[in-house]
Structures are given as structure tokens and as C-alpha cells.
Amino acid sequence: MTGTGVIPEHTRAAVVRAFGEPITIEEVPVPPSVEAGGLLVEVVACSLCGTDVHCWEGSLALDIRLPLILGHEMVGRIVAIGEGADHDSVGQRLRIGDRVIWTHAFCGRCRMCTAKRPAMCLNRKAYGHVSLQDWPYLMGGFAQHAYVLPGAGRVRVPDTVPDALASMASCALRSVVNAVEQAGRVGPEHTVVVQGAGPLGILATGLFAQAGAGRVVTVGAPAARLELAAAFGADEVISLEDTPDPAERLARVHEATDGRGADLVAEFSGHPAAFAEGVDLAAPGGRYVVVGQLGAGTTTIAPGTITKKNLTVIGSFSGDVSHYHKALTVLDRYARRLPFDRLISGRYPLEDVNAVITRMQAFQEIKPVLLP
Template sequence: MRPRVTTAAVLREFNAPLEIEQVALPADLPPGAALVRVTRTTLCGTDAHLWQGVLPFVGLPLVLGHEMVGEVVALGQSAERDALGRPIGIGTRVVWSESVCGNCYGCTVLREPVLCADRGYGFRQRADKWPFVIGGLSQYTYLPPGAHRLVVPDDIPDTWAAAAGCAVKTVLRAFTNAGGVRPESTVVIQGAGPLGLVGTAVARAAGAGRVITIGGPANRLAIAKAYGADVTISIEETSDPDERVAVVEELTEARGAELVFDFAGSPSANREGVLMCGQRGKHVVVGLAGPQAMPVPMDVVMGREIQVIGSLNGDVSDLDRSLRFLTAFRHRFDWDAMFGTPVGLGGADRAIRDMASQVAVKAVIDPALDLEEITG
């Protein structure tokens, strides 16, 4: 029988505890839609930022979580195939991208779904308005018609598949937008969160000659070293942005880096990133620096002919590549090192707080773990 309600961890007030509630699910599924039982959700920095109210225009109440994997429990008409044409049925394990309209300039003329004018980001969905839940901190979630889905191969663990839905696909798209890595080049990774750690691994796998990862705290930098960073720069030990620029300058014999990726989104990241670039270098902006961002020295951009490239999330093609990337390098990189021990929905509030304080690298939620205790 199709579920009509779901147990979910609901954000009703910024910086306040998540509340375990029963939330409605759509009574009817339009063509192309599906309902999914969430088997694993991984949290990222954006979830913590949303919880903190960094995006105050977000409407509450809200079910957080945008990296998830699950098993199909109900299908609307014409929803029986994934983006690669593979069959989907009840019980099929799937991941999916944010929904897109398919009709706007970004979707049709540019053919870039990430630039869709009506992209279905999770923070746009209030939990008190139809379809109520598209987030992952829930027993069940709604998969919109325009969300391209992929069947998950049997040999990919739930946690990896969930993380592919944002952290991994965002990084792979950024490297694609940068034009790839030139062999033996120097790549600087700003940030040692999940994106920065995956970025470190991608840079190493792509043949970079030197990988420099900047961030903290120490446990994250240790994973960066294991993922291939030749040098790590602690923002706790080297707290002055100009000193960090000087370290990169010294490491590159004053030539600067060929590629600098901002996976940090800190106020000084873009200024630092440009200054770390060598002549004809590229600075790829993925993080959101916010209203306190330091000015970028445009004279340096011009004088060194630096390219500043924006990169936004990823689409279903990046998601497909993410699943294949995680599988291809499973014996080279210990992906599980990023993930915490799974907790149930009752532990979701603590998990969000641990992400906000950087105690956790990547918190993991299994909605089924404490479901009987919660619903009692």
C-alpha cells in the first residue's frame, strides 16, 4: 500500500532542534513522479548552513537533506525508466538529480540543466505545502517528475551513492568546467570538507604533479593526505590569508598554481584563489563566499590572464560519472573514511550540529534505524 505520511526530522526554526513529526505525502503521483523509501542520507555543509539560517529567505518548515538514495515504493505513469533507459520497478534502488523544467532557456538552448530557471532545490520545498517532502531526513520522500534518476549498481554502498548526489557530482563538474587537469600541473584545493576531500582525490587521480589542500581541522587534513595531497596547509596554524598565499608561492617557486578550486566558500577564498594562480591559471569558484567576501584583485586577473570560472552543482550526467568514479577508484581511495557512523532520524539534530561545528566530516542518516522507537 502506498504510504500517505512519513516520519521526518523537520526544521521549524533556524538554529533550533529538528522536530520529529509526521508529514503528509502526495495522495496521487503525477506522470513521471515516484515515492522512495530513503535508505541513506548524507549531510553536507549546505545542510548545516540552511539549519543556521545563512539563507534567510528559505521558507520554513523544511525537511533538510539533498544527498540521498532509496528504494522505489510507488511510481507514477511513465516513470518506469531511468535516464539511461534502464527499467525501474518497485524495490529498485535509485539516486536522482534536482528536478528541472525542461522548457527554459537553460534547459533547451544552453542544454545545461544546472541552469534551469525552475530547478527543484530542496530548500525551496516547504513541508506544509504540496508535495511536502523532497528532502532526505525522512522515512519516505517524493521524487518529482523532472528529477532525472539513475539505477544504482549493486556493488555501490548506500552511503557512497547518497554522497554522489551532491558532493561528488559537484566536484566532477567543477573539474570538467575547468577543462581538466594538465599532467604534472599544480592544483590547489581550497577547503577540506567533503567537496575539498573529493576534489583532492580527483586531482590526484587526474594526474596532477602536486596537490595542495588548504583547510582544517586536522582530522580532515589527514584524510586529504590519504587522498593524495602532497602538502596540506592548516587554516588554524596559518590563519592569515596572505601567509597562505605566500606558502603556495614558495611551493611553486613563485610561478603560482595552474588550477585553484574554491570548495571552501569563505570570505577570503576568492581573493586568495586568484593570488595563488600563476600566469594563465584558472580559479574555479564553487563555494559561496557570502556578503562579507573580500574584493578580488582584478588587476591580478588581468595582468596574469587568469580565468575565473563559476561551477554550479551538477546534473544527471555528472551524477552518472560520480557513481562510476567512486567505483573505479574504490581500491585507491578509502571513501568510507569521510563518513560517520549512521544514526537514525532521532540523531539527525546532533548530526546537523556536528556538521556545523566541523566535528563530523560527513554525517550519515539511516531513517530506519530508530523508526520503531520514534513511532512507538
């Protein structure tokens, strides 16, 4: 190793041993040394994602082996630096004590990696989804320490970005940054409809507004989240609670666009039925970027609508290390324009993990943060 602080023999972690059962706080082993290209970090904040809840429930369409440490949206302070790991993925020098966020670990050799789509790596090791029984054990953010694998990209966090927001950048915001990039240019002539008022939908509302969209309409619930979407720049919000009929929501969008529909629809809701509605909401010649559909649910659509409208449908998944870097830049440069702090709905010790997950299931939290 080229640099090292104090490496403990054990660390405390929140461990899932049975799907849907209470998570236990346990002492787990820490690797005594760090391999070339790796880092050992002390986790200073880990924000919760809806995927964490679904993983704990056992409802993800993935082969998950228990036991595991949940958490993939975290920021850590460097404790030990492996040989050759003294710079981050964008060339910034790394030292003991620096804060970093990091990607899942990619193999760098498969077809997806060589095609410069590492987020689709065929051999990806995903933080928060790897069994605690597998070395290096510390593959989740619900712990006091985490191990950054050599295949994981990493970016140093600017001093101006607080811990809680930096952790959000490593999943929620980087996914939105990637989606906005893939969606293409928006300008004053464009109306954008954002489906979903969770953290991703609210962040997307803000980025599309800052990108110069002429009008941003956010569709979602409950009212408190729509109020936050308005604070992020939504010109109009449509409540799923007040307008439960999709035909009525379509009429609202047509009313806002002189009957054309949205030039760009961005789906962040995760509800399968939202896809067919998004196709209807899009204007002829429009674009539809789909981000939230990660589950196994299905829906029925009339595919001819896509053809007759000449729609461009874009799937957007995760992001590469460039989007982590851009997400941190967004937090730094837009800090006075967008109320990022309002997305952080609570800060909790590791011991409160079960209560926090229960609150997320009840939609009582937007983006809670564990402080291990």
C-alpha cells in the first residue's frame, strides 16, 4: 500500500440475513490490507434509495445472496490507499482523509466495458448486492467502513459539497445527470413532462429547468413532494391524487401545450403503467426517456402509437464515472439555485436502519441518510 491510516480488525455494519426480517447490527471483518488499485474508506454518510428497500424486501428481479450489507449511495473518507490508487478517475490527487464517492466495480474486459458502457458490465459487482461472505466483505454503505475495489471508478468530493448531498450524488443524482444527458437538448421551445415526484423526479425537474426548458410539468404525489418539485423549477404540477384518471392528466398536458403534448417525457416513477401513459403524453416527433422501470412489472401499450407519433424512446440506466463527477459539479455550482438540502428528509444513526426503512415504505421519507 502507498498510504495507510489505522485499519481496524472489525467494523460495525447493518446486515440483512433474511428478506423482510429485521436488520441486525453486527461486527464484521475488515481486510487487513488493501490491494493495488483499491481503497479502504470510513463511511461518513449513506443515503437510502428505493432500491435498498426493494432489495431488503427480496422483490428485486436479481439473484441476491444473503447475508449482505445494504447501501450503494454513500460517501467515504479514505483510510488506506492501495498501490497505484493515489489519483481518482478524473486525475485528482487522493490523500488519506479525502472524501470520495465511487462506482460499482466493472471488469474492464467484457463487451460492454470495451464499448464504453461500463454501467452495463457483464461482470459488474454492485455495491449493496454482494454477499457479506465474499471477500472483501465490506460491499455496502450501511457500515462504518467500505472497500473500494480496483475496478470501481472514484471521484474526490469537493470541500464545498456536504456529506449527505455527496452520498446522493453517487446514485440518485448521477442517474438523473445521465438521463438528462441522454435525453438531448432542451430549450425554450420545449415542454418537458417529468413522471414521478420522488428524489429522481424532483432532481430531474431541477436539471431540466436549469437546462433551459420552456416549461416543465411534474406529475406525481403526494402534495409535499409536488411542492418541492415546484421549488426545483416545475412550472406546473399534476397530482395523481387529485387527478387519478390518466385521460384527465393527458388533457392537462394538452392544455399546457396547445394540444400537441410534451416534446420530452422523462419517466422516473417506477410504475409500469406510467410507460403507456408517457407514450400518450408525448407529442408527435417527441422523445421519451425511461429511467424508473427497473422492476419485473409489465403493462399493456399500443405499440402503433410509438410508430405513428414517430417517437424516440430512450432507456437510461445508472451512469458511468463521468456522471458521478458531473453530479458533484452540479451540487457545487447549482447550490444557490436549487434547494438540494430540502431533499434530505432526515439524518439517522446506523442503529435506526429498520425504522428508516419502515418510514420509506410508508413514503414518510424522501431521502433519509444514515450516519454510520
